[in-house]
Amino acid sequence: MEKNQMIAVCGLNCSECDIFRASNNPEIAQRIVNWFKEERHIDVKIEDIHCLGCREDRTKHWSPDCWILRCCVDEKGLEFCYQCEDFPCEKLSEWAKKNKKYEEALNRLKEMGKRQ
Template identity: 25%
Template sequence: MTYADSVRALAPCGLSCEKCLAKDDGAIAGHSRELLRLLTNFERHAERFAGMNPVFASYPAFLDMTKHLAQGNCKGCRAGECLHKGCRVHSCVKAKGVDFCFQCAEFPCTNTGFDPFLQKRWQTMNERMREVGPEGFHAETKDLPRY
């Protein structure tokens, strides 16, 4: 795993873009598209299946959610499309000329725009990246759930 791989996979804050539910070429969008393909026309049968198992009565909501996830409407934070509307990290790292927050002399700071939960997560991720490098952090977290 190279530094460039880590920059591609991780947002400047340390969150995994490649595992984000909104990433257009991410695993969640890809698996959702495949699930939709495999379930093509199943909506015609869901009501009958609901007679065997009531969970299938929720199929329309499941289908709506799967269609939403399959859209993958984000190109990633480094493309300037952070889904956290208050996020100031992308513009800050650009202005500071760094790839990740921990590389900034002012880290940790309060210029993230994050809520307290995400602020704590951001700091923890960046402290770990400072210890093991972005490549090490990426290797440690690539197979862990993002959420």
């Protein structure tokens, strides 16, 4: 993958994502399966813990129905959210408030936009 392909449409860094890394690491995948069982009381199979990134086969994407992916890529035909005339939209800004990694992703997108 090229460097920019490791950054998701939303700005998350795929190489830091456990689900992305679990595709090639059964220990990480098992840890995620255990987390779902203990924290969410959901049984998932180890083979379900995989993602090749936003730009790959959606059947191998952790969240093929991701609202950000649908909006940015499917509806607007963009590569990254920062390319949108509404960036950062209210929905993306609210998403970023939910988690430090999401906030970092939004900031990464802002930086990418400044370089364009």
